[in-house]
Amino acid sequence: MQTGWIGLGKLGAPMARHLARHLVAEGHSLLALDRDPGRLAAVPGAEAAGLDRVAACRVAACRVVITSLPDDASLGAVALGTEGLLARMTRDGVLVETSTVSPQTSAALREAADARGVLYLAAPVSGSTATAEAAALTLFCSGPEAALERARPLLSTFARAIHAVGEAEEARFLKLAINHFVGSTAQIAAEALTLARKGGVAWETILAVLGSSVAASPLVAYKLDPLRRRDFAPAFSIAQMLKDMSLAVAAGEAAGVAMPVAALVRDLYAEQDGTDLRDLDFFAALLAAERRAGLGEPA
Template sequence: MSTGWIGLGKLGAPMARHLARHLATAGFPLLALDRDPARIAAVPGAQAAGLDRIGACGIVITSLPDDAALAAVALGPDGLIARMARDSVLAETSTVSPETSAALREAAEARGVLLLAAPVSGSTATAEAAALTLFCSGPDAALERARPLLATFARTIHAVGSAEEARYLKLAINHFVGSTAQIAAEALTLARKGGVAWETILAVLGASVAASPLVAYKLDPLRRRDFAPAFSVAQMLKDMSLAVAAGEATGVAMPVAVLVRDLYAAQDRTDLRDLDFFAAILAAEREAGLGEPDRPE
């Protein structure tokens, strides 16, 4: 029942809280590591631990911001994998490149560690609600052992392969999501420029064939013009860049992904960088010469 956790960011923290609560019912702590000790203190039932204690756990879950952070923590002679025991499980939930994931898998296999690529799909709100989606690829035994723990914060778990399939699927889904925001930015700005009221645009969008769970989730904050970051422009630029790189590496032409990445790159160089990625709407409105819309009191 020894379980370790590394990374308590926007998604990692609520995920870890759900898991720590589950472990606490059986009288076990969650051993946690983060560069900010205050984040560990904010997870009831978590105990701060170094890499040696985390590495001694039977199952370790990581939630890190990018490839560089993951490689720094997990790889090398002093990294996490080198400290893990044979037949222990590393469930890696970050959104990273298939190449970095493959490097982790190679190191894990050399050590006898079972690596489960398990990138998480969802927002901070779905993480708080324990309603995330996981795409999992790796040894069946790894998923079988990790599933009860992953299910404490994920509503849906898809087993999609034995190697890096989960990484490709996560990037594909994020391509859809990131591109949707840029399409919405153009489309909604066109309607506003044509004189349609903001409330009317959103009401029609929500009842149209263009509606989706993503659109439905975003409608309320868009009505309030609330662009607080559930997932920021900077984060989406990172993910779209990973998708473009994956296309290049596999010989898949991705002109739309390149365009969307470049749009996020331009927005990332402005004050929109740390806002929600649907702040692409603000960029389009500014380009069209539009200010804030009139809204009902």
């Protein structure tokens, strides 16, 4: 029995790697597809499907197909239309979509899946490259219960927690809400920590107090060591957070929810995206705040 996988990016590759290891141990296989064939080497045990029409048909024939794609446009191009994944999948197949995309695109996939007799599960992942490597991601899932039950043994190979949150696009709204919290936290932290530095507080003291204060959280705790080392290697980049904050603002507008804070945070990321910070971790918002305040690296 084969499982299909489409998309082997920063999160998709480690997720697929965990799944492939499990499937091979169970005597099954993972059929993987990516527009960059070189990425397939990062998933030992997976069978490369290639990039042609035959390969697309082979993946679509799998009983369960999991996608991990960068944005709405990529997902629509892969899954929708007369030549798309959903048009090729077999009736009663399961499509699990793990990307962070808009509720509108997800609803379009659900409609196409229903018309085809495919079970569609929106299952956006929450976590970083580090949690993906550790098989400790969190999944928010919405769709038919039967789809989740069939997919759960596969998803549990790379997810620490799987939350069933509804039957339609609830998972998409929840993922964007969580990312709003996370993205906004980084901008608030950048401004607050810069204020403390400008007031003469030593960097080590700032971080020590922050880690033991009421402002501490799992996110802050996770970022303390990189901040201490001034390491902004991207677990999730400024550019990626700009995309997600833009999705959150758009989702709020479509749902009739005022999002003034999200809009401000989005605009801050848009400003930073136009600089050399674009491909650094989203907590590099701190560097932007320090530059505005005329601060260099701490002593």
